Amino acid sequence: MVISAAAGATAMHTYHLVRPFFARTVTLAARSERDAAVPPAVKSYASFATDFETLRRKDLLFPVTGVETRRLTDTFAETRGGNRPHEALDVIAPRGSNVVAVDDGHIAKLFASNRGGLTIYQFDPTQTFCYYYAHLDRYAPGLSEGQSVRRGDKIGEVGSTGNARSDAPHLHFTIFRLGPERRWWEGTPINPFTLWGSR
Numbered sequence: 001m002v003i004s005a006a007a008g009a010t011a012m013h014t015y016h017l018v019r020p021f022f023a024r025t026v027t028l029a030a031r032s033e034r035d036a037a038v039p040p041a042v043k044s045y046a047s048f049a050t051d052f053e054t055l056r057r058k059d060l061l062f063p064v065t066g067v068e069t070r071r072l073t074d075t076f077a078e079t080r081g082g083n084r085p086h087e088a089l090d091v092i093a094p095r096g097s098n099v100v101a102v103d104d105g106h107i108a109k110l111f112a113s114n115r116g117g118l119t120i121y122q123f124d125p126t127q128t129f130c131y132y133y134a135h136l137d138r139y140a141p142g143l144s145e146g147q148s149v150r151r152g153d154k155i156g157e158v159g160s161t162g163n164a165r166s167d168a169p170h171l172h173f174t175i176f177r178l179g180p181e182r183r184w185w186e187g188t189p190i191n192p193f194t195l196w197g198s199r
C-alpha cells in the first residue's frame with residue numbers, strides 16, 4: 001500500500017486531535033493481549049502486590065505489645081524442618097507478653113496443632129485475609145470461635161506451644177489471602193515483615 005504525501009499530511013494534521021482516543025485504545029488492547037499471554041503464576045505476583053498495598057493501607061497494629069519492631073528479622077523465605085517453607089514472621093518476646101488483634105474482624109478458628117501449638121485464625125472484616133497467631137501460651141479468657149474482635153483486643157499470650165523451643169518463646173505470625181471458599185486452613189501466605197520491619 002502506497003500512502004501519498006497528501007494522505008500523510010492529512011494524517012499528521014488529524015493526529016493531534018485523535019491521539020487521546022487512539023492512544024487509549026492501543027493501551028487497552030495491549031493490556032488485554034498481555035494478560036492473555038501471562039501465565040497464572042506471574043499473575044499471582046500482581047495480585048500479591050495489590051494485597052500488600054491493601055494491607056499497608058490497613059495500618060495493622062503490631063501483634064505483640066512491648067516489642068521494638070526495628071529489631072525484627074525477615075525469616076519468611078527460610079525453611080524449617082527440612083524443606084518446609086517458614087512463610088511467617090517470628091516475634092521474640094517474653095513468655096506471657098500480650099498478643100493483640102492486628103485488625104478488626106472475627107475469630108474464625110481456635111486450633112491446637114503439633115507444630116503451631118495453640119493457634120488463632122482471625123479473619124479480617126472483608127474476609128479477604130486471615131491473620132494467624134501460633135505458639136501461644138494461652139488464649140485470652142473467654143475467647144471463642146465466631147467472636148468479633150477489635151484491633152488491639154488482647155487475644156492471647158506469647159508462649160512456646162507446638163514445636164517452638166521452650167527456652168525461646170515467640171509469636172509465629174503470618175497473614176494469608178483466603179481462597180474463594182474462605183476456609184481458615186487454605187490461603188496464600190503474605191510476608192508480614194515488610195509491614196513493620198522497615199519502620
Ligand SMILES: [Zn+2]
Pocket residue numbers: 086088089090171172173
Ligand atoms: Zn515461625
